[in-house]
Amino acid sequence: MRKLGTMLGTLLLVSALLIMTACGQKEGTTSQTASNGSTPALKDVQVVLDWTPNTNHTGLYVAQQMGYYKDAGLNVEIIQPGQSGADTLVASGKVPFGISYQESVTQARVQGVPLVSIAAIIQHNTSGFAAPVDRGIKTPKDMEGKSYGAWGSPVEEAVMKSIMDTDGGDVSKVKSVNIGDADYFTAVKKGIDFAWIYYGWTGIEAKLRGEPLDMLYVKDYSPSLDYYTPVITTNEQQIQKDPELVKAFMSATAKGYEYAIANPDKAADILIKAVPDLDPKLVKASQEWLSPRYQDDASQWGLQKEQVWKGYADWMYKQKLLEQPLDASKAFTNEFLPAPQTSK
Structure with a gap:
């Protein structure tokens, strides 16, 4: 799904100076001019993938193609990370949202990099x-x-x-x-x-x-x-600067993943259409296997637990993979997930 080694290597290149100077230099979004007086302008937003497109990302493509982002007032572009890496782009504020992993966010937080996980794409480690x-x-x-x-x-x-x-x-x-x-x-x-x-x-x-x-x-x-991998991330400044944007993005993204949970075959078709280079048979089979695992036993898609963040960070610290313990409460938030559907 992506080279596992990239989950840790990118963050070693991120320095505190880069974060301090890059944050605030570029807004994560730009407003489009409405085509006429009656049509609200959409806000341009980018989300950067961790690797090449795959079924970890289906909910993003569904939200894009089904118009969920547009309904939320957003014009979302899904981009690939290039040499910089998703974590660097998001932590520096050059891109407001990205795909990462609990292990990467954990190391980033301990190094003073202000990444924040705002949703678990898959509830359990696969x-x-x-x-x-x-x-x-x-x-x-x-x-x-x-x-x-x-x-x-x-x-x-x-x-x-x-x-x-x-x-x-x-x-x-x-x-x-x-x-x-x-x-x-x-x-x-x-x-x-x-x-x-x-x-x-x-x-x-x-x-x-x-x-x-x-x-x-x-x-x-x-x-x-059993940590969260992958996750959706933003950075602390983005949350402070424009929490309504984060809320709108996550509301639409959650709809995308909920659709993929309920309709794996149709969701696979959307991903295949959006990324025609993918093997359709692999996408279909992968989506069928993965869709029920997005939410799994959680009360709603995207939900994260502090004990999961603390458990993995404590393990990393015990293994001398972290220089200091993690403040798990600041590494993630459920604040921007939509309210659970009471009818479920």
Whole structure:
């Protein structure tokens, strides 16, 4: 769904000076002139993706194509991050909204970067370690003596150690090999036994390819690893400067994801039409799998819990992946989610 390594690498490039100087230099929106006196002007807004378009983003495209953003007074452009990265663009105020991950926002907050998560796109972590079935990795201990396709982040070994410890495994017996930009399918054909993937995209693709895999979801081995990934972000200044814009954007976006939850096939068609380069079969199958997982057991789509933010941050701090503890209460907000539907 996107290269997992990008979730941490981008933030290391963000300095406090960049944030202080860039914030306020460019408004996240510009007003269009109404075409006639009776038509209200739409406000131009950009939202930057974390990676190439996929079913994590379906709700955005639905809200755009179904006119939900227009109904909210917005003209929303969905853009890709380029070399700067979504977190940098949002934290600096160059783009008001973006797609990120709890792990990235956590590191950003501890570094003084003012990112704020305003919705969880998927309620539970769908990532894990995947291996072709012929590698015999059925439990974490089975990773011993195997080659892992790594991207070079300290979080990888920490997560691997955490889940291997539950099964009596020894992480030092895993051979980590940096695979660079190679994807899962290329890596496992070139000597790699397993890699960290999102099942909702890569796992579904493996199934469609007829290449069955064994999947060890990290959340199944530690509650602390059941974090929100991905999330929708903005920055503190945007919230202070124009909370009504944040509210309008989130109201329409929530409608988009609620539509995708109720209508996975139609939502997939909207994504396919908006991004014709995507494989229609993969989008359809992925959307069918992912739609019920957007909200899952939460009372409404997008809802976030402080205990989830604190649990993962405390785990990161214990693993020495954070320089100091996170103030979890400031890392996210449910303030801009629409009021839950009482008729549900």
